[in-house]
Amino acid sequence: MQDRTESESRRLLRRLRDTLAAPGDGQARLNSITHHIADSMRTQVCSIYLFRDPDTLELCATEGLRAQAVHKTRLRLGEGLVGRVARTGQPVNTANAPAQPGFRYMPETGEEVFPSFLGVPIQRVGEKLGVLVVQSREAREFSEDEVYGLEVAAMVLAEMAELGAFLGHGARPEHRLAAVFRGVPAQEGAAEGQVWLHEPRVVITNPVGDDPEKERARLAEAVAMLRQTVDEMVSSADLASDEGRGVLETYRMFTRSRSWLRRMEEDIDLGLSAEAAVDKEQSHARARLESTADPYLRERLHDLDDLWNRLLRILTGQGRDTGIPMPDNPILVARNIGPAELLEYGRRLRGVVLEDGSVGSHAAIVARTLAIPLVVHAGRITAEALSGDTILVDGDSGVVHLRPEDSVAAAFRERIAMQAKAMQRYAGLRDLPATTKCGTTLRLCMNAGLMADLPSLISSGAEGVGLFRTELQFLIRTRVPQRAELAASYRRVMDNARGRPVVFRTLDIGSDKILPYMKRIEEPNPAMGWRAIRVGLDKRGVLKMQLQALIRAAAGRELNVMFPFIADGDEFACARGMLTEQLEREAALGHQMPTAVKVGAMLETPSLAFASDGFFRSCDFISIGGNDLKQFFFAADRENERVRRRYDTLSLPYLGFIEMIVHRCAEHGVPLSFCGEDAGRPPEAAVLAALGLRTLSMRPASIGPVKALLRSIDLTALREVIEEGRALGVTCLRPAVTRFLADAG
Template identity: 70%
Template structure:
């Protein structure tokens, strides 16, 4: 038997620890390790492959194969059995390696005489570092005990690789992790560019003692930490208030995992093999991460994320390394996290230069807050929390959805020039702040800003906005763990109106559902939530919160003018029901002694194509219409804006979409109803100019976009541009972008 028993495993780990503690160079240390492992497992071959880059593995040390192949043999990720282990993060165990599909023969290694093959991943919490391989001439599969023992050894190698135990001179070995430049291509969550230093929302736990000297003491430490973990989860469960259904469900899952005998048993077995308590927790966490990548079911992925979070909590209990590590936040922090809630992001506030998330979506709570704070956001930045360390230089390109970690000089210089050009442009736009957005033909366009936080309101004066065209009221609901009280909302809305100093503020009633699920609201299991039970549909079906919000707005106005807008109206009947509800609220508030607003405007957000074809009576009944461009565009093109494959596929300046906009303009003109356009495209100068040429006379955007849009509007003659666009549409031109650009070049 070649089984690596528990006692032999501990002996091997101690010998490895002694070798790692010996002051030798990285290559010599690796060579000794392969010899030790081959000897302990009584196999003829032991090899260590480490990643040269994200896609390439290199043979860095071997006992038994041709030593001349070291640093010459390389494999792509997924290539051969070694590449398969690296790609899947799962062991490959076979008694006849050449017969296995995908086997790649590498003649320079001399491995053709070895039939048996066992390869296990060297990984650390989802970070793939390499592959550990043993081979023998005897045609047999390695036992479960040997596979398990080799995984324990690979865990120690992963920790030592992370700590830089195998660094070589020059190009002899793989470079130190977290020292070389990395570019991560994600997706844009909020436009803008930022240069700063990494601030990790959850700093990495550093394990300096992967090998346990005293298994009994390590078991005792694990059990103590598990007891503390269970107590903390039980306390959190006890503090959940009635109605916190979703939060309660998450904590119940936490409790299930915290009390899982299987999870604890596997960690106890790891300790028996010779790992420290910390290394045992991380080994099981790495295994969970590897399983996570293979699971297609999003619900199961979320449950594995819960186990991942619990592992972090347990590691912090064992190491004493909390979130507060004593490190000082840099002056120009860029927040890096796997994901983050809106309340936590708001706590950081405007001190952040940018945000980079591994997860998230363009409509997530974090994205909503990032837009409100006007800070660049990149989402879907895979492995960024693994690659980044606190204090690392980082460049965030929110326009392209790209992150540069530890950029080299050429990238940093080019990016610095981009930021400088943007800053110079903003300074030019500042000179336009007090000038009207008036085209050369005399047509004046009203430019307003989008907001959702009190922190946004200082931008009202500095940006040159004429008012708030959209105040997102859902943010006050998203950042709380319970439904806000009416008095709380009234106080918030009053401060908003006070800060506006008489400028018009359009309050959009609660737009929740879809991707904006409240922490205390049970999520609806809908196959297509963006087209599901959300916004006004939810408000009309469950009118309690909507009525309370209406009451708070009336009380906040204190007799001043009030403008509110209903989101996601699909039919005239929905608008009529919502307005009737508001009329009743005003009557009741007056009966209670609260003054009615001196002027009342009730509008609708046109986000569904159906509303563009509503009866003319609807357009006359509405005091104003605001085109919700983000949703209207995704429904018009049937292109989910949460889906990276299609959300940029269709151009806003497509002729068919612009015909719809023109039709809405004509309906509003006929009814005498003011029309505005609100959304990301309203803040893009070329798109804004086109909407204005089609007859839209008000645009609402993020504050930083007002200057660029105003600058372009003041350069053009809208009448001439309108004629060019109309002629091109009559000719059936599919995309109007070249036409608009051509008109600008003539000016």
């Protein structure tokens, strides 16, 4: 029986391959496919449902149902048995379809005389294309061999869709039509360029294998090469943590899994080529992992995809280097990307678009550092984009236009040109002070995290670095950096600052910033968990080493150290005590000491605003970390698009809280700054200045627009707008502030 099934399956796959090669349009191919599958499986019905849009399936071809239902019958994702297969990615096999929960009767199809139903997903590497269904008059469940055989046929259909066999029938966009993706903005800005795929999709041109023995041998040879590659990675890896080595060991164990290899060999026996068998196993495993409730297993998808893609590239010879030169204006498109990989591209990129990622991810931090627009959660863009496609990225709204129409591109270019003119105007203000019409002068600083940022210190007109993120030196490595490496890096930062002050924030890891060599702690809410100074006070060795490196880097110069995420005065006292200990240690060792040391706290939790007077007296400076403070004040996760935009920085309760902090610092003569995205937005910056803040720290590109606005307004008049809003009891000041700024020109 098994031999007959294998022989029949190979005959069917050859017929499907011949259909792909035959002349004719997409509809003719679909009609021929349903006929061949129904004939091979000895069923009265075979139907193909394809996605018309992400939520709608359409009957695109059938053998056995009424022809007039084709392109008329549609279902929503999850609706009926076909919709259930599409939603879950799992087969449905039943002898009595009408008795199944969620069954939907579609009278226009005439399917009521076919109670037996078997539906399997048509999918490729996590991308759902449609559903393949067979039905019969005989009330029976289909055998495991039949289910398996239909899955193999569905796999070939997915590959045929990849090759464009069904263009115009929902399975795959034409790669020529305009497409719009609505993602989540993670870094502001607008850019036009050409797509550069980080990992070009492997296209399988031979889904059917004629010689099973030859295909088995190809698979075995490729797996052996993969194992050798992984073994070399394990032996050469310089990893400081057990977890980092554990990940690679898991890679090695997976490549030696006999069940993994056996499943692919069984697919080959049924008629698939070696690469199609790998692709089928990847697609099925992805569907299983995506539906699991275990977050750890879902996170392993990226790791397993890497292994499968390595194996596919060995089999197909399609490396990452496709021979196409990188365009002059590349916009990177990827599922996801690590900080080190993104830094390798550097400032060549005009923008980045990711299918996954998050607003606070490592990639987002680097994109902000490089000042390039970033959009995340742009679903399915890697499947639809081709390297070289024209692409427009709107990092302000999170919208991406792929192969845009001329009218859309023209409007977009006009907007970019207006921004470029504005930047030229801002450049003329570089050496002028940020002095308002009422005579108040503000100090505008920049945020940084890499040596590549430092040239912006001079060109932007920043008066110093209000926040240097030291965690990036840790995030882009596969091991803990050595003290000497850190000291040399911090020394170069100070050298390039050319005498301007630099505030070094100590290691801020945890939450969304997990080091590659750090064991991940599963927490229900990591943003409010073990992170930043909490990690530093528990893992003192790393914090002490970093403090020693900072002291050595500042030899003969002023050192400014800021501790992140301080929630109460005792944490700050403990952290400051550690710094004092390291200063005494370094002095005892005979190292040259800083000329002065200033120690500050980052106020990111509401609790710290209510700390004792003693805490404020103990600080040399305080910086409001606006990004975290706002999410904790409003209880609105900044990674959650449903809630983060619901709450406005210019709400009066929040501004009242900021003003309370301003007053507390003023009482004790503590210098106060505001650091975060809101400091770089001109309307918000103006209101913060009106509340009494005199130092703002932002990304370099924001300094020009903020300075231009501050120099054009009277803070006394803006203050009157704030007080008027309070008297009227309004919740949000944005409409009133917008009117004030418009009147000011």
